[in-house]
Amino acid sequence: MKVILVDDEPVMHLIMRKMLVKLPEVQVAGAFTDTRSAAAFLNENADIGLAFVDISMQGESGLAFAAEMEQAGCRAQIVFVTSHKQYALQAFELSVVDYLVKPVSQERLERTVNRILAGRDSFHARLREDSVASGARELVITALGDFSIQNESGRVKWISSKSAELFAYLLLYRGKRVARSRLITDIFGGMTRDNAEKYLNTTVYQLRKSLEPFGMRETVRSENDGYVLELGHAVIDYESFEQQASQPVSIEPGNVERLLHVERLYTGDLFGSKAYVWAIHETERLTELYASFVTRLSEVLLSQRNTTAAHKLLAKLHVRNPLDEMVVRLLMKIHAQEGNKKALNAQYTDYVKLLSRELGIRPSKELLLMYDSLVSSLIDSKK
Secondary structure, three states, X not given: OEEEEEOOOHHHHHHHHXXXXXXXOOEEEEEEOOHHHHHHHHHHOOOEEEEEEOXXXXXXXXXXXXXXXXXXXXXXXXXXXXXXXXXXXXXXXXXXXXXXXXXXXXXHHHHHHHHHHHHHHHHHHHHHHOOOOOOOOOEEEEOEOOOEEEEOOEEOOOOOHHHHHHHHHHXXXXXXXXXXXXXXXXXXXXXXXXXXXXXXHHHHHHHHHHHHHHOOHHHEEEOOOEEEEOOOOXXXXXXXXXXXXXXXXXXXXOOHHHXXXXXXXXXXXXXXXXXXXXXXXXXXXXXXXXXXXXXXXXHHHHHOXXXXXXXXXXXXXXXXXXXXXXXXXXXXXXXXXXXXXXXXXXXXXXXXXXXXXXXXXXXXXXXXXXHXXXXXXXXXXXX
């Protein structure tokens, strides 16, 4: 995928290039310090898939640039990279795929790129599969790490943040009636009953209006003082991940890359930075499924002595939950397999300190015995 960088600070070009060069699927095709040059380049190069855009720049802002590109029908997706968190809400009202706050970490950047690549691959794969069909437009719904709806015509532009939230709510219960009273409590809690009723009516209208250009207005149907979301053909990322991650993990010839692809499908928690309170149980369920899948996959990789792949996967889990003892155990096994006593000691010592600082407890007896055993085996192997 070809990308461009738009930032009036040349040093950010160097920083972003250094991180993006580590991603083999990405090629930086250009870097610009002003939006006018970037817009001209995009107009002449329709194969650019992604633009990393700063918001606060001299001259035209990144927000204005994104709005102009959207209006012009530019096919390149946009990720904002900025130091200003306060623009997040305004940014997501545009059709942008992510919002990265400086300084951007390598792991956060990789999650964004992987999500975009996974969505693009799923989108084009489904279009190919349905190319013989009646010409119905395939819908792709991204909900892991972000929230967007698109087909080959473009992305749905939400009229309001509440209309996006209402669709997200109905999506989790699609095909089932959701009572108005439940929507009022979960989405419009804190308002008076009369105001919440009016706000819900307005939001339903805005949602249908947002979906209308894509021929989806009638997918939100009124039923018995409630609403039902009825979708036809749709690719939903968290469903694809759940279906594949729930299968038994076994490594066979040619199977490793498929399993690693399943892991890459999980590009962030459900609905990303929006983190809707009413979705917390589903978010936690998918998070636990991801952790379980990565743990099982890592154990199999370790049994095949593929420590490099296992370490990369476990490092992601460790960042998400440094207190997970199972992940620490597996990381310690990796260091032992690699004969790295220094890394093994550091892994165990850091975990002991973390437990003491955060929870005021000591590591389990099982972990202590495992650590002693691994250290002894390393000492014996050098004799």
